Amino acid sequence: MIETRNLKKSFQNGTSVTEVLKGIDLKVKEGEFIAIMGRSGAGKSTLLYQMSLLDEPTSGEIVIDGHIAHNMSNDEKTLFRLSELGYVFQDYALIPELNALENVALPLLMKGLPKAKAYKQAADALDRVKMSPHLEQLPSQLSGGEQQRVSISRSIAHNPKILFADEPTANLDNESSRIIMDIFLKLHKEGQTIIMVTHEEEYGRNAEKVVKIDDGKIISITAHK
Amino acid sequence: MFSILNTRIGLFLAVRQIKRSSIWTTSLIIFVMILTFLNLVVVSGILVGLIQGAVDSIREHYTSDIIISTLNNKTYIENSPNVLNILKSLPQVENVSSRYLKGGTIEANYKTRTNTNDKPNIAATNIVGIDPIAEDKITGLSKFMIEGSYLEPGDYDKILLGAYLNKKYLPIDNPGFTALNDVGPGTKVRLNINGIQREVTIKGIIKAKVDEVSMRAFMVDSQFRSLIGRNDYNVSEIVAQLKPGSDPNLVRDTLIQSGVGHFAKVQTFADAEPKFIKDMIDTFALLGNLLSSIGLVVASITIFIVIFINAITRRKFIGILKGIGISGEAIEMSYIFQSIFYAITGSVVGVALVYLVLEPLIRAYPIDFPFSDGILVAPLTGTLLRMALLIVATIVAGYIPARMIVRKNTLDSILGRK
Secondary structure, eight states: OEEEEEEEEEEEETTEEEEEEEEEEEEEOTTOEEEEEOSTTSSHHHHHHHHTTSSOOSEEEEEETTEEGGGSOHHHHHHHHHHHEEEEOTTOOOOTTSOHHHHHHHHHHHTTOOHHHHHHHHHHHHHHTTOGGGTTOOGGGSOHHHHHHHHHHHHHTTOOSEEEEESTTTTSOHHHHHHHHHHHHHHHHTTOEEEEEOSOHHHHTTSSEEEEEETTEEEEEEEOO | OOOHHHHHHHHHHHHHHHHTSOHHHHHHHHHHHHHHHHHHHHHHHHHHHHHHHHHHHHIIIIIOSEEEEEOTTOSSOTTHHHHHHHHHHSTTEEEEEEEEEEEEEEEESTTTOOOTTSOOEEEEEEEEEEOHHHHHHHHOGGGGEEEEOOOOTTOOSEEEEEGGGBTTTOOOOOTTOOOBSSOOTTOEEEEEETTEEEEEEEEEEEOOSSHHHHTEEEEEHHHHHHHHTOOSOOOSEEEEEEOTTOOHHHHHHHHHHTTGGGTEEEEETTTTSOHHHHHHHHHHHHHHHHHHHHHHHHHHHHHHHHHHHHHHHTHHHHHHHHHTTOOHHHHHHHHHHHHHHHHHHHHHHHHHIIIIIIHHHHHHSOEEOSSSEEOOOOOHHHHHHHHHHHHHHHHHHHHHHHHHHHTSOHHHHHHTOO
């Protein structure tokens, strides 16, 4: 489903260059649930941003479902993200002036779906995460856990090929974190491919495979179950 | 670039952002738009109205709708009674007044001047013979009395003195300009017209913002006729007030075709307007537009700053929107729609203020300028053009900062990186 080949990413800081990723080779199959783990500064989030086409690698290749990412223009990447990929950000990343339903429906509307159909699909996605009673509420009226559930809804409403999650439980209490992980597990059971960055061992163990990164390189890939 | 889909999404985002943003911020931005619109319309409107007020005064208090005057080589209108009959027979004509005009001098204190070498207390002017009732019906002359009282048809040897012939009201000390000292209602003065002298009494002083009122003296026509020896009833000026809705050009043309043009100069109030007045109106309009342009630039900069601050503080959300697949163009469209909303709302309120409040208010209570009653001139086509200008300027002012922020790197925006 998604493969990286000798993926490298460097950042220019004045005259100095910092190599964050030093050649990552990773394959994720369809339906797999992968956790990327490592200490702070190891390059976990940077790897996620490259794989999810939010950033441009310095060198190397990313192939998603046969599509070679580095051949895509920015507009093509935007369209690809809209139709094939889903994102769950650490701080929920909901648009504050849109209510829960509108936040989830927006990407569907951008895909060109008629309003009624987009709203129906959004409502169904919110129902999957048990957020149906909160459709009309603005993000400011929701708790952290509820906002993250809306964010997950938004990321799956258009049935993406891959769901990327960057520290989805970082800003949540234990109870809410467990609810989020249960949702991920449920999605995984339904066949969703998930790539999640986390620094918490407890949640990493929920994944099928744990990819450990340190100093910009994969140091181990451990399969669970 | 701006596809239907991007427009739809842009509108979707804009509506929600406006609805759910602070009412005070939105109101303040709209208030700035209202002031800008008013600046665009009212500044040039008042400047033009300054002159237009004078033009309207001349029409209301001197020329009326049609003015018939002497041909260039004549001092009176030949066949005046016939001309009057033709004029009165026209269905569009409401009221008619005729005037006898003669240049002469008015002298005061002639009895008390003992030294003939002393400068006489004298003023040179046009003396006008009128039917007081007919004249008042058309020009409302009686309401300009500032001292004494208005003429009556039976008044004998009485005149109304224009205020600017009295140094009390125009204290100009100029060798070329003459005005009378120490005169008022009840003062006896001596008229001298073509060597014929007549002692008359000043019945009242009259003052309007029209020189043809304030710089002339008025006398009852029957008296004046005998003074100037005009027994043929040929007058110097005839003015006609038309019924509402009548076309002055049609009446003028009808009179000319009836042969009146052989005996007199027939003009509408517009024809009689001096070219320099038209030039002044155009000049003031240009000046007004230049001044208003400054306001437009200021408003554009204001919108630029408002949208820029909005976009820069929402840079993270703009990044998120792009991250989840919303196109940059759709996001730019949302800011364009917000700008359009502010401009249209401000303009609509501005239009309402101009036509429902300011224009009628100033028309009812004109601005009291020294030489005219200033009004607000705001023709609808001009106002709509200014509204369009404001909207276009606001769109550009909103689009530029939005594009600047939207074009920034998506991930940098999400993570708040510079």
